[in-house]
Amino acid sequence: MPPARGSAACAALPFLSAILAVVLIACSGAPPRKPAEELPPAGPPPSVSPPRPGGGIAPRPPDVAGARFLRIRIDDGTGTTTLAGETVRVWDADGRLAAEARGSVTLGAIGDRVRFNGTRLLGSAVDVAGQPELRVGKQRVDGRVRLIARNGQILAVAVVPLETYVAAVVSREAPPLFHPEALKAQAVATRTYAAFSARKPRDPAYDLVGSVEDQVFEGIDGVAEVFRDAAGGTSGLVLLYRGEPARTVFHSTCGGRTESAANAWGRDVPYLRSQSCDDCSGSPVYRWAYRMTVGEGRRVARAMGIPAGEQLQIIVTDRASSGRAARVRIVSGGVARETQAAEFRKAAGYSRVRSLWMEIEPAAEGWLVSGRGYGHGVGMCQFGANGMAKAGSGFREILARYYPGTELSREAP
Ligand SMILES: [Zn+2]
Incomplete structure (x- = not known):
């Protein structure tokens, strides 16, 4: 369920505002790529030709x-x-x-x-x-x-x-005030995700999209030293699972328990299973609430194909084992439709309904949607990684915790 390419939240480029940085990292709230089939195929990686000097204008x-x-x-x-x-x-x-x-x-x-x-x-x-x-x-x-x-x-x-890509992506996917070890963990996750993606490119013409669909890449401007240090301090390191780059997805804040790939995307990935995590309790979106107006509820219902009239109801009807909403039913004027909760979140807006770990209650003039964490919840919890780093963990320990069973390797195969 990739959100719109280059969403507004990701187009803004605040580097020093912690709050906006939270918005930015939440861009990773949508699962990069659809699940399943994308486990790395066997065989050599596709060749990527280096820059070709032309007409005297050569890359450095x-x-x-x-x-x-x-x-x-x-x-x-x-x-x-x-x-x-x-x-x-x-x-x-x-x-x-x-x-x-x-x-x-x-x-x-x-x-x-x-x-x-x-x-x-x-x-x-x-x-x-x-x-x-x-x-x-x-x-x-x-x-x-x-x-x-x-x-x-x-x-x-x-x-x-x-390595230029890794530093540039970390600068957009993590706040500069994160602990250096958390930024290093992010750099390894970013590099590994890229290595994983390059083995099965999105398109014959490109490996990754420079937006929230994959990882946010906005050119080489504004990449502060802390991010270059995070990339440089882990240069070349990737996480392998059974000898292949792992699908190292991440999210802002899990809210107390990460989600499994099986629950989020329908296919089990051994190193992407649900686990408890209280290290993100310092995140500003560990808990959140959103007041949805009647007008907004109607707009969401219409976006989901329900001609919303009077007496609109929005109900969570099923939950995953982690506690996150799995299905949502919308009822209006005798018409009911039940959909994946993820579809509801997308229609409402990822920055409003910040995760699927939510309750929806009728409230005065609309609904109160309250929840935990920000993002899909799968893989590394970024604020959890920062909490671990502040408590003394190094990037290796952080990665081993959020991607259990993977191995750190100097070179992608
Ligand atoms: Zn967490």
């Missing part, structure tokens, strides 16, 4: 030598992409310089061909780089970006060194 050498790369989709899904740099150069699939511009250019697509600045038609895929730097939308990226035209849409895929 330290980013190339010996580094692994990820292909991250960074366009905003609107169908066009704005590129900016003092000079922007475009190469076609054969490596020939196809276009050059100064300042800002817009790339769109006509069918399966890239349209350059509203006029020239290029091939179906081009590589771009900027001098001295390139911005794609608001994001500053390093190295090469590939633009692909597909059915009238343009996809922008940044080829990012793995």
